[in-house]
Amino acid sequence: MTSPVSINQQTIHQALSDFTLPWSPNTRLLDANIIENMIIEGQKIHLTLNIAKVPEDAAEPLRAKVEHRLQQIEGIVQARVFLNTGEGNNKRLVFPPRQAASANAAQQKPATPHQAHKHAPIKPTGPIEALQDVKCIIAVASGKGGVGKSSTAINLAVSLANQGLKVGLMDADVYGPSVPHMLGLEGQVEVINHKLIPMTAWGISAMSIGMLVPPEQALIWRGPMVMGAIKQLLSDVKWGELDILLVDTPPGTGDVQLTLTQSIQIDGAIIVSTPQDVALLDARRGIAMFQKAKTPILGIVENMAYFSCPCCNEKTYIFGENGAKKEANNLGFPFLGEIPLIPAIRSGADVGVPIVAQDPDSIAAKAYQEISELMVPVIKRLTVQRANKKPEATPE
Ligand SMILES: Nc1ncnc2c1ncn2[C@@H]1O[C@H](COP(=O)(O)OP(=O)(O)O)[C@@H](O)[C@H]1O
Numbered sequence: 001m002t003s004p005v006s007i008n009q010q011t012i013h014q015a016l017s018d019f020t021l022p023w024s025p026n027t028r029l030l031d032a033n034i035i036e037n038m039i040i041e042g043q044k045i046h047l048t049l050n051i052a053k054v055p056e057d058a059a060e061p062l063r064a065k066v067e068h069r070l071q072q073i074e075g076i077v078q079a080r081v082f083l084n085t086g087e088g089n090n091k092r093l094v095f096p097p098r099q100a101a102s103a104n105a106a107q108q109k110p111a112t113p114h115q116a117h118k119h120a121p122i123k124p125t126g127p128i129e130a131l132q133d134v135k136c137i138i139a140v141a142s143g144k145g146g147v148g149k150s151s152t153a154i155n156l157a158v159s160l161a162n163q164g165l166k167v168g169l170m171d172a173d174v175y176g177p178s179v180p181h182m183l184g185l186e187g188q189v190e191v192i193n194h195k196l197i198p199m200t201a202w203g204i205s206a207m208s209i210g211m212l213v214p215p216e217q218a219l220i221w222r223g224p225m226v227m228g229a230i231k232q233l234l235s236d237v238k239w240g241e242l243d244i245l246l247v248d249t250p251p252g253t254g255d256v257q258l259t260l261t262q263s264i265q266i267d268g269a270i271i272v273s274t275p276q277d278v279a280l281l282d283a284r285r286g287i288a289m290f291q292k293a294k295t296p297i298l299g300i301v302e303n304m305a306y307f308s309c310p311c312c313n314e315k316t317y318i319f320g321e322n323g324a325k326k327e328a329n330n331l332g333f334p335f336l337g338e339i340p341l342i343p344a345i346r347s348g349a350d351v352g353v354p355i356v357a358q359d360p361d362s363i364a365a366k367a368y369q370e371i372s373e374l375m376v377p378v379i380k381r382l383t384v385q386r387a388n389k390k391p392e393a394t395p396e
């Protein structure tokens with residue numbers, strides 16, 4: 001077996017040594033000081049070109065050529081080049097269209113007018129404009145992964161839509177965006193008038209980083225890239241009028257949560273916890289983060305609370321009963337309800353059909369339904385509060 005070729009900064013510099021700037025042909029790319037955030041992980045390269053001083057359209061051919069050249073380096077399995085159109089704290093990443101990730105990106109046939117329209121550059125505006133018709137924003141969070149945040153967010157979103165609310169779901173889990181898969185959404189996001197148009201499924205609108213970049217890509221992103229991606233999801237998506245925007249967050253208390261709470265007004269957070277999670281107090285970390293950001297905790301949902309026998313519906317509390325309820329009481333938060341551990345929740349997610357849509361009369365669907373019914377008056381209250389608050393400044 002041959003060992004993989006070692007890729008380092010020098011390899012990349014060599015590959016790009018003869019590149020010049022299209023807008024300044026006498027300036028070498030390597031001398032222009034516009035390469036930033038170079039990440040080399042094994043056989044993968046990600047880098048960003050800062051093009052704050054030139055229009056995005058003028059820089060796109062350079063981006064494509066650089067990406068193509070990097071993809072030709074021996075041993076490279078993935079090369080992605082982003083454009084950053086901002087300066088300082090005003091960074092804004094431009095996601096290359098998905099197809100451009102392929103090895104022959106620069107040799108692709110020219111886009112048809114329809115495709116070209118879809119890939120039109122996205123102009124930043126800032127969250128205020130993009131979210132101005134969103135009446136209420138609620139984050140779904142947890143201390144650790146795999147507790148069922150996305151399942152809860154999706155099923156609550158669909159339940160709320162079934163009750164007549166206009167619902168949006170933003171998947172902010174850049175490291176593991178599962179919303180597209182769980183909602184059965186495929187294909188390319190449309191861009192109209194420089195805005196990303198959310199995809200729709202099961203009566204809700206949804207947007208996810210997983211619809212914009214290949215799933216494996218975001219896994220290697222670090223702080224600034226993640227923050228840029230979240231800011232872009234906030235500012236470049238045309239949600240239109242929504243009664244409620246649910247935000248599915250990654251586990252823990254990292255860059256995503258920080259960027260979200262610093263960039264927009266989140267009206268409340270729902271904490272999802274499993275019985276074991278409650279015992280280990282993982283949920284408390286998530287709670288503490290939102291409290292620090294002064295985001296009200298709306299309550300705790302206990303997921304996988306009990307096993308429901310498919311034959312007789314008998315409830316078995318494998319990890320003990322009422323753990324999350326007691327914890328919610330101790331912390332002074334509402335207990336919103338318990339969701340059973342049911343294979344159909346997982347299999348529904350696997351085929352892109354949320355259980356509340358697939359089997360609305362099931363125990364699981366009814367459990368989500370009950371929680372969503374509790375949420376409706378809360379959403380109304382938060383909507384009034386939000387409307388009465390002065391809009392916050394546009395994030396940097
Ligand atoms: N109540 C449940 N019963 C059965 N499977 C569940 C339940 N909740 C979540 N799952 C499954 O557990 C896995 C993790 O859930 P997910 O919602 O992706 O968690 P998170 O978003 O917190 O990482 C998924 O495969 C999901 O389908």
Ligand SMILES: [Mg+2]
Nearest residue numbers: 149150173178
């Ligand atoms: Mg998730």
